[in-house]
Amino acid sequence: MFRYSTVITNTSPENSFPEEIEKSISTPNILQQKEKDERFYGFSDTVSEPDRFRESAEPEFVKSPFKLRRKGSKTSRRAKNMEASDPPTPNVSDTSLVPERAAPTVGEMLERPVALSARLREHLQNLSITGESDHPFAISFEDVAAAAFRIRKGIVKTPCEKTSIPELDDMELHFKKEFAHVTGSFKERGARNTLLLLTEEQKEKGVIAASAGNHALALAYHGQALNIPVTVVMPENCTIVKEMKCRGYGAKVLNKGHNLAEAKDFAVKLAREDGLMYVNGYDHPHILAGQGTIGLEILEQVDDVDAIIVPVGGGGLIAGIAVAIKSLYPRCQIIGVESEMCPSFKAALDAGRPVKIDAHHALTLADGLCVPKVGKNAFEIAKNYVDKTVIVSENYIGIAVLRLMEYERAIVEGAGASGLAALLAGLLPELKGKRVVIPLCGGNIDPTVLGRCIERGLSSEGRLIRFIVNVQDRPGGIAELAQLISSIGVR
Secondary structure, eight states: OOOOOOOOOOSOGGGOOOHHHHHHOOOTTHHHHHHHHHHHHSSOOOTTOOGGGSSSSSOOOOOOSOOOOOTTOOHHHHHHHHHHHOOOOOOTTOGGGOSSOOOOOHHHHHHSOSOOOHHHHHHHTTOOTTSOOSSOOOOOHHHHHHHHHHTTTTSOOOOEEEEOOGGGTTSEEEEEEGGGSTTSBTHHHHHHHHHHTOOHHHHHHOEEEEOSSHHHHHHHHHHHHTTOOEEEEEOTTSOHHHHHHHHHTTOEEEEOOSSHHHHHHHHHHHHHHHTOEEOOTTTSHHHHHHHTHHHHHHHHHSSSOOEEEEEOSSSHHHHHHHHHHHHHOTTSEEEEEEETTOOHHHHHHHHTSOOOOOOOGGGOSOGGGOOSSOOHHHHHHHHHHOOEEEEEOHHHHHHHHHHHHHHSOOOOOHHHHHHHHHHHTTOOGGGTTSEEEEEEOBOOOOHHHHHHHHHHHHHHTTSSOOOOOOOOSSTTHHHHHHHHHHHTTOO
């Protein structure tokens, strides 16, 4: 990289460049840097230009507010020469020398958190109480990078480890274990980022959100840690374990609606009545930026990733990851996976905009993906960055949960296991021989749902069979049946 420096000196031959400074000067981009200096500081710098860029070999120095001590020079002689031949040193505090903008002071930088981009600040002013706007907004890589720095002290950096599943030994597979967060899901990233960016008034009043569980848990936990009141509205058929954990973290929990859309309508109504800030768990820009930090960690932990398979519910996770990955490593494929019980992202792609579909949490093993309508902002990003979307059956979601228990000794909810389910179902044959990462995005599964997953997985592979048989009502009838079953190796 080209390095340049400025100097206050006179034009006498005895103050020419030292040899070591001449050697450190390289020619690329010198003229471009000079133009930047002239625009920003109001004066030019010709110290670092080699002779061939000047009209004459003898340098004609121009003042700058910086000093460079020349090796072997005498302080008294330098001061005398400056006093005799140089005009007064420009005052850098004079705003006339900085026509565009002045750099912030160290104190200003320490007093405020990591700054928001100008685009994002402008967009936030136009958000409705639901966290949405008439014009969808796409976050930038700058927003994701700022979020990563902002949440670094309150979020676990989850491992991304190479694994081996027998059916998938033809690819290099890595699991990003997002279930290792305190509340058991990736949602902590966006939640903490959002809470840290609240105004003092918003922090005092508190926030409200509609969630099937993981977003509610994340807000409740970090709200308690940051002393911010949190209210969550959960569908009436949400998993019991998630509801109990939310209450344990001090959140106010309300059960309303048969699905997330109905719960959201009630939460928005309550937000208007009580003056609370509604935090959209899959579409608020701060949420998207926080989730995108997963992508940054993946690129840091795994070299030369060929594809990342991301579960899709409301679209916030895949949108955030896509921004981070495609900005730094565009050759990496971003692949979305939805449950067959709620393909809302596929419906949005077909319609060209987010549309509402029918979905019920109680009918799917992947309740975390059961979002009837994807977010506007998330869709605006994902439609341009996502390379492929597949829909996986409930049977393979059950098998994926079972595989993770058997080979990873990890209990992962159906939504988190859907990426693995897509591979087990053979929906992505083009990834053979590739290096693939799957975020296991959550581990908060209700025990009853876990039982259904295990049963579904075992039965799908023929390892669990139910049958009906009529046994004669006579002595030894049941014993004969048991002996028959045992003789064919059934346990």
